[in-house]
Amino acid sequence: MKLSEQYLQIRKHSEQICEPLETEDYVVQPIVDVSPPKWHLGHTTWFFETFILQPYSAGYQVYDTAYNYVFNSYYETIGNRVIRTDRGNLSRPGVQEIYQYRAYVDAEMILFLENPLPAKVEELLFLGFNHEQQHQELLLTDIKYILGHNPLFPAYRKERVAHAGGHEQSDHQGPALELEYSQDQLESSAMRKIEAGLYEIGYAGKDFCFDNELGRHQVYLPEFSISSNLVSNAEYLEFINSGGYQNFNWWHSEGWDWLKNNHIVAPMYWHLVEDVWHTYTLAGLQPVALHEPLTHISYYEAYAYASWAKLRLPTEFEWEVAADSFKWGQRWEWTESAYLPYPGFSKAPGAIGEYNGKFMVNQKVLRGASIATPEGHSRSTYRNFFHPHLRWQFTGLRLAK
């Protein structure tokens, strides 16, 4: 596929995700971690404008210089950023104006992509593609948060899409909804054993990957076993019903404080309606489907569940080594690993260097992908990362020992 076609396809997908929205849904920011959808649409556009068109497209006219102030995210190098909590206070620029901004930048990018690109610019372009795909996942999870915390529980779409199992096979068109969990997987719930040995970790291919995956290196792993399946809602309900949220023995000290201070008694979006656990899905409030993989849990909850089950979470290295032996792609899987640099990691100079390295403290690595991850965006060496208390992504858990 031509680069300009790739570009348009990815850009169009962001807008498709927003199709079911009303204008008002684009604007609100309920919590600091959730951004208004219109901000995502503007920010991803600002990325291409700032890092490609401005430096490399001769004569490019910036759409609106004030946008640098509004749509910057965390790039300290590029002017003053809007404090993240304030994103939800900006009613202007409006949604239509942001779509015009997208159209303007897209037209300029298409022109720009007709000419051959220097390697360095092509690298930035692929970074821009992957950056937009990351925000596509955030768009969907942020929309779910916005609608799912409205007391009217409006649905994003009318029906839930069923599709089979793992990530590679999935054939979703348009943004994904939560999935039915395929029957065949549930049958093979045995642990799979992996031999001790020295393994290669990190990205080895020639395609795009993030800087945090680079520096392929050897890691020695003792023998371990890892489950073929994600933990299901039914399994997690046993933990809840056994008093798991009331027994500090299963929890980290910080996890226990988090649970107490926030009155947490179940995964995010779960509501006990007339004694039946329901969960808000993109299709509205529904009874919890017992056979589906658990989702919207924090690392603290993943760890507590594993402790209660007398097992543990895999490390990110174990996960990567074992990834070919199971289906993955429905849930971002919390690992026991902290988000740290691989040997030899160094930040790129300039604003692009702020992409990953500055976040390498106090976060946990998640591996895999989720039903909200755009097709082709993930791989077995992909390192996602979040703070241990966050739950609004499609997170889940796989056990190891």
Added chain:
Amino acid sequence: MKLSEQYLQIRKHSEQICEPLETEDYVVQPIVDVSPPKWHLGHTTWFFETFILQPYSAGYQVYDTAYNYVFNSYYETIGNRVIRTDRGNLSRPGVQEIYQYRAYVDAEMILFLENPLPAKVEELLFLGFNHEQQHQELLLTDIKYILGHNPLFPAYRKERVAHAGGHEQSDHQGPALELEYSQDQLESSAMRKIEAGLYEIGYAGKDFCFDNELGRHQVYLPEFSISSNLVSNAEYLEFINSGGYQNFNWWHSEGWDWLKNNHIVAPMYWHLVEDVWHTYTLAGLQPVALHEPLTHISYYEAYAYASWAKLRLPTEFEWEVAADSFKWGQRWEWTESAYLPYPGFSKAPGAIGEYNGKFMVNQKVLRGASIATPEGHSRSTYRNFFHPHLRWQFTGLRLAK
């Protein structure tokens, strides 16, 4: 005018205030004191539905029972309220849906008002009118806050309306903008002396007034003098330039802490642009007009200015007694009086009783009206009230001694 005509005129005015808005402007809530415009539109409608149609209009069908949860403000008697800070997180119901809600309730109200009303219901109706008028002023000040805290400084309207002086003479059509200050007032800046004596305080007429104005009673006042004019921007600039915000001697202890903690150095909306003080107006960012009356100050600032000027604020009783001797209506005027019940005050039973009495602690009385107050809504016995640190209303100050 017929009641139904009055009703429609008032209801229409709320919608006229919102005409210049984009849909996105209806949705955001930058701070807890500022509500999203769409909430004001819904809440005033909910008031008529809940307190008139539901109890008194036989067979009335509630538009949406969930709205009671969304549009209640602080009425503890009526179901669970939405926490105020969460109003800005509710993207649904959308703006168009709220306008439909208004149309539905308006149609029902018009039908209902064709029949003669029992006295008690008429009382509630007038309360509803005045309630909606209060929210009209809040709508305008909240819109100003939302647009005026956007780094793009979008204007609400293109030009500022000039009109002459006092409240009674004003002839504004559509929502008001900040005013030019009439020349004739500036000439008569002398203090006017009022004799000591026993004065009657409180509402004495037969028309609508709020419960907090009732209980007309005698108050003895020593001789005092009161200014014919509001303090102007030029006068306040002298205070600023003399280091008024850096000298704790002029401030209450709490005012000084407020100023320090919030880095306050000028009235709200003032920005120093290339050494010239500008202020955000509904027509956009403009140089401060020196001859206009100061606005958007807290009680703390009003008190500090008066201390610096070796004068003081009037009490609300002095203000009421002297009100006929000066023009008023451009700024809500901070008084020295705390908001307390008049002798014999008692709360009405039920939810309506929550209107005023429960706020009678820790607030200061403001008298007069502002250029954002709807025509006919205020009177010389009207008691407005806010916490001493708040500044987003069109507040100002008149000196006494």
Added chain:
Amino acid sequence: MKLSEQYLQIRKHSEQICEPLETEDYVVQPIVDVSPPKWHLGHTTWFFETFILQPYSAGYQVYDTAYNYVFNSYYETIGNRVIRTDRGNLSRPGVQEIYQYRAYVDAEMILFLENPLPAKVEELLFLGFNHEQQHQELLLTDIKYILGHNPLFPAYRKERVAHAGGHEQSDHQGPALELEYSQDQLESSAMRKIEAGLYEIGYAGKDFCFDNELGRHQVYLPEFSISSNLVSNAEYLEFINSGGYQNFNWWHSEGWDWLKNNHIVAPMYWHLVEDVWHTYTLAGLQPVALHEPLTHISYYEAYAYASWAKLRLPTEFEWEVAADSFKWGQRWEWTESAYLPYPGFSKAPGAIGEYNGKFMVNQKVLRGASIATPEGHSRSTYRNFFHPHLRWQFTGLRLAK
């Protein structure tokens, strides 16, 4: 009595209050409003040193210049103050060193007082006496807070002192404990009616009073009635048992929020031990004595009780006018009045002017005195003031209508 004798007597009383303390009790500061006892001892000494010895005693050598930094309270004019919350972090100067500081300043003061004083200095001296007496009351209430919030509930003294009724008759030696409530008072619980009329308010004598009592002026009062008795524990228990803390109708909106956020269900120091209400007294934890006057309540609770009882709190003017008709002195009585300046009030120049005026916002007036008030310190025109949520003083309530 000679001035130097008066001085010594007052100074000694502060130290008598601290006699039962262990060194450790002098040091802690559990909440921002409670100061460590050693700070009170140092601060009152610093007052005489700073406002009398330094300016008026020729050749006086300051004990330690760093103490100005440590023992200043809120006097912005005098150097940098220690942030109030930090008082409890200062282990040095130690208790013995502070007693040496007291001895040093006392010796210098005695020498200084042998010579005749200019009127202005005498005025400062009496201010110093009254200032120390105010801190004597705070010493006792802060000690009670410190011991009463220790899970070991240590007693300050072994037995409670009983004494008869009102303040004037009391004959307490050493610091007071909570009192038995005299039988004769309970008999005359009728409301007493006071005629409408113009009354003189404010201090009229020639002895010391605070600046906030001055400016004697006329106030017109409608007819009112006021109770001869303070509300008792038994009466307040009825309010508790009737669900008073669960019904928002009795509360101010801010009071209700305060109660919810702080999980308030009873007066401060009350604990339900095996279904019997106990209260921490200076003699330790004891069953609530039903016939004693209620104490340690906030203004919010006083107001809520009065609302529930279908009555109200008196204004400070009503209280002052009626004060001769009942016994008072056991509890600081919350009034409905906000703490505001009397007509003609103006701050003294310099640091002394910071004594009262800067606090005249957001506080309520309390009248009377408590069993912790030093003999001779209060009078019927005395205006005490606290924020409405505070409860650690010996506060109580008298009803009016």
Added chain:
Amino acid sequence: MKLSEQYLQIRKHSEQICEPLETEDYVVQPIVDVSPPKWHLGHTTWFFETFILQPYSAGYQVYDTAYNYVFNSYYETIGNRVIRTDRGNLSRPGVQEIYQYRAYVDAEMILFLENPLPAKVEELLFLGFNHEQQHQELLLTDIKYILGHNPLFPAYRKERVAHAGGHEQSDHQGPALELEYSQDQLESSAMRKIEAGLYEIGYAGKDFCFDNELGRHQVYLPEFSISSNLVSNAEYLEFINSGGYQNFNWWHSEGWDWLKNNHIVAPMYWHLVEDVWHTYTLAGLQPVALHEPLTHISYYEAYAYASWAKLRLPTEFEWEVAADSFKWGQRWEWTESAYLPYPGFSKAPGAIGEYNGKFMVNQKVLRGASIATPEGHSRSTYRNFFHPHLRWQFTGLRLAK
């Protein structure tokens, strides 16, 4: 040495550390991480009482059952704990009473230790020894914090003890002070190279170690180099003077926020006095000694310094492998490693199991020991851990590449 002698020697050392204190110094808690010295003395005693005497010494009489409530630290299994921030509010039990508590428990322990111990109890005893030693280091760092944040800057001792270099050689009697840095070390500042390979990590001996060091396992390390020296004050001053605290490029995103929110511009205890950097030491405020190893820095600062120097921090595994090649023991050295369980780690059952495992999230590993670490308490496999923003320990940094 007999167990009872060992016991007494360790117990006595805690009391020696407190010898220079005044009673008041034992009581205060300036911040949540710093505990009052008297609490440390009580808590370590409570440990022996609760985990050894109560379960294993027949007929043992608990000294005071209320102490379980007061001196528990974080052991959720053992009754209700006192919230950590409240420790500084408890003036009772007093210092003398706590020393009596120590004497009582010590006498009982000596009796108990005369008989042979089951293996399990001996294990608990050694845990108690090491627990007390950990609190000895905290005692000293907490005392430093308390005295070093007093505006009077009182000294803990009069002179600083000089001793030579590394930890093993030190010969300190009584609690340590900050050290002179030995000249011989400064000469050998070259990086030392370590070959790639599989290394054994974790404790392998037969003596006491903590559970977090167990599970000796293989780790593969690529070739690396590590400095022979700790970073010195002189070197760090270059970073400060080059604008290191003003350039976000060197910092983690969270580190940058921490620095901004807390106005951090230098290590803890550093004060710029007349343009010369001073630092509070246990001997009082002194000019920063340039040749001494840097101390009292956060992980954020260690990381930023390494980034600025174009190097990095070692991992805890690199540190352990290289530890024999350099002198260590003056500073706890921040590593790049997150505090995570070793393969096969599992918590012991019961309260003892809460010792380490529950803290294995969001903390960084520090290796080595400091001049405040008791003799014989550390070893090259020892894993200390703190949150990345904490600075009140004697922390430092060694570079790697």
